[in-house]
Amino acid sequence: MPDQPLDVPLLDLSAGSVDLTQAICDIESVSGNEKTLADAIELALASYPHLDVTRDGNTIVARTMQGRSRRVIVAGHIDTVPLNDNLPTRFETIDGRDYLWGRGTVDMKSGVAVQLKLAAELTAPAHDVTWMWYDNEEVASDINGLKLLAERRPDLFVGDFAILGEPTRGDIEGGCNGTLRVDITTTGLRAHSARSWVGDNAIHKAAPILDILAAYEPRSIEVDGLVYREGLNAVGISGGIAGNVIPDECTVQVNYRFAPSRSAAEAEAEVRELFAGFEVTLTDAADGARPGLDAPIAQEFLAAVGGRALPKYGWTDVARFSARGIPAVNFGPGDPLKAHADDERVALDEITGCEAALRSWLSGSSG
Template sequence: MPLDLTASSIDLTRAICDIDSVIDNEGPLADLIEQSVVGLDHLEVQRFGDTIVARTNLGRAQRVVIAGHIDTVPLNGNLTSRFETLDGVDYLWGRGTVDMKAGVAVQLKLAAELSEPIVDVTWIWYDHEEVSEAKNGLNRLSQSNPELLKGDFAILGEPTRSEIEGGCNGNLRAEIRTRGLRAHSARAWVGDNAIHKAAPILDLLAAYEPRTVEVDGLEYREGLNAVGITGGVAGNVIPDECMVHINYRFAPSRSGDEAIAHMHELFGELGEIEIVDLAVGARPGLDAPIAQGFVAAVGGVPMPKYGWTDVARFSRLGVPAVNYGPGDPLKAHADDERVALQQITDCENGLRAWLTATD
């Protein structure tokens, strides 16, 4: 049976959370979403793998893209969902409640109910967000049908406690290698210890003071950290190689090339640098009049998004984008993942007020 899109957004959240859609198993939930929206007269529905796109075509002057991913990280005893109250706050507990089925539920309910929004809306529910970029449904769609991501503004339902978080930081991972010479540890003086040569890299990281950068009125806090280190051959061998794995979170004012240049500026004389992952950030995009209208309707003070999100895909296409969805991001992927029920309601009310506003 299709999903009951007339149910409350809270009950709809619980219904889709109880459908296992762990990475690579999004098909059953995608099937239900497609079945639930395909019969709505005001929506044109298309399916691309396990990504569902539903569009209004009302001839409005502006178009907004509102998207959310339907996959979750693996389960750990947190399915099925349940209601619980902690410290006087009512929650829905379970995998996906925060990241990000509560946001998807709100979007589905509004997609069904709002047949005459003030802007044309492209609703996108996509698969494989929690894995590599190559599998990401939104990334695949941006390559095969980029016109479907075009709009004047975009909203991604990432968990933000139902507050607006603009843009996102960029993300770079680099491996810094030091080289040495193997020798028997009883005669270490004839070798060259590569692990010891990594000490200046770690000293630099420990002393590094990350920037706080203002971008379009929001302050993005950067971060530079060692997230892994490998080296060693055996308990009696001086190692000839050591690798320090570094993660750099950089403000959206910095390009990918500038982030790479910063790595070479810092570590170029300390080891061999290999960039193993790079995703540029997204500027807040809050200076656009349509974005300002969204902020006014939702209320509150916009904040920066420190982590990387798919808003960056919209930014690459020249579409200003923000993160806005229920759930505390600190509870995303946690074994005690849970969303405050009030945040689900607040998100629905905020989006509804904006999409139905009249001058």
């Protein structure tokens, strides 16, 4: 193994996946601060001759080059949302079940730990594997490490199937909803609040926007056998100049989560129609991904893992693979409801269970 730089933590990839999860989580890597963890991952992988390791920024790629007929991409992000007194990690038992508590345990360093351990130990997998660990997933899309890697190294995005280690409780969640955000703005006329009749209150004029949102009934739409639940919600509102001034502008930020049966452009058109007569500005949009479970290799994975096939309601980077014609699913330990929570925690049996299932399929021992 190469000499360890003094400022790079040592990751022991021969450790159990639970211990490895704890070690990775205790290396703080809030988005924008992933370098130390990326350095540790790169150093840990350097001693495994069966892996061809590439680094792009703080994204690490490791590939097997066995000449197999099919290639699988397995990816996970190494950043987390900000801390809130939830590091270092600790073990705890709740209702007889053992957990690892702390930031990143669910989203998604337990999945990354499983992937790193298998990358080191599966020297001759049944399918060639491209392992990807990337930065800046939890922040703006334009700096997402997977997005940047695809732009700079499209040759690495060659595969027959992709698995993203997002938390799914060990089930398989196919595809993902699309997402878009718009700003809906009303305008008025400023005036002194003591003489409000002289002005035109922009915040009051936003009331119909909120009425539309409150009356909206989310749809459940079946796509390739999975039912995706949509949602349209206000996620922010701003307006007002001072406590004695009638506001001349108010903006309601709206987030639409839409089924992968429609494109982002179609979803935008629907939102504009719903809020016809208002000033609507698109601020962000991303297509969803169809389940991808109709591909033969995906069916093999589903049968081997033996979990349920469920829809992924949130947007994930499976959409980046789907857009390149690679069927992709989400599969990893952890309850998605605990992602980003202050009491974020992962059940230890989910970590070991996901490791066993993924190991069995990638090694070919599942049949």
